Amino acid sequence: NAGVTQTPKFQVLKTGQSMTLQCAQDMNHNSMYWYRQDPGMGLRLIYYSASEGTTDKGEVPNGYNVSRLNKREFSLRLESAAPSQTSVYFCASRGLAKHTDTQYFGPGTRLTVL
């Protein structure tokens, strides 16, 4: 049981390049989330997927797109990377069981945009 996995762990891009961050969970969770973490800013929600087939914008969605490929996988795409998108990106998932209400996080992807 790996929990939440993310690939890649590290990535360096040039301005204007595109890339997709991958996330998968093996806990049969319905909801999945993408956050970015910047120093002194805490975690900010980029996009989330409450269930398979649905996605919604979070606090900071500009410059990103997401795909909920199936129940397990939720990817984050940067179409044209900008230096302001240099950050650490975390994926999380949450189950539907009553009173569970806990999000479980992946190890993160450290992205640098030059």
Place this chain on the structure above:
Amino acid sequence: AQSVAQPEDQVNVAEGNPLTVKCTYSVSGNPYLFWYVQYPNRGLQFLLKYITGDNLVKGSYGFEAEFNESQTSFHLKKPSALVSDSALYFCAVRDAAGAGSYQLTFGKGTKLSVIP
């Protein structure tokens, strides 16, 4: 709207002493409150949560937190700090009435340093 404040960017405590990491929150309805810990170059790990019931919540690694509705606070505590507790701690909240997304709002984090 919901929000979380962690008023201290850094907390230093001597090993063996009690520690407190402060958190205050704002939600329109009843709060669900969480503490997460992040060790260097790692993801966030769940420590404990308050949903309902007893105001004193016990969690992993000997941590506990006290929900105080009148002060809208949810401070994290431990009776005796260990050097291995040194990490970044995040408080998070969501409105219990929130439907569908169950979005959490995180504080900016407090860096805890336990000095040997």
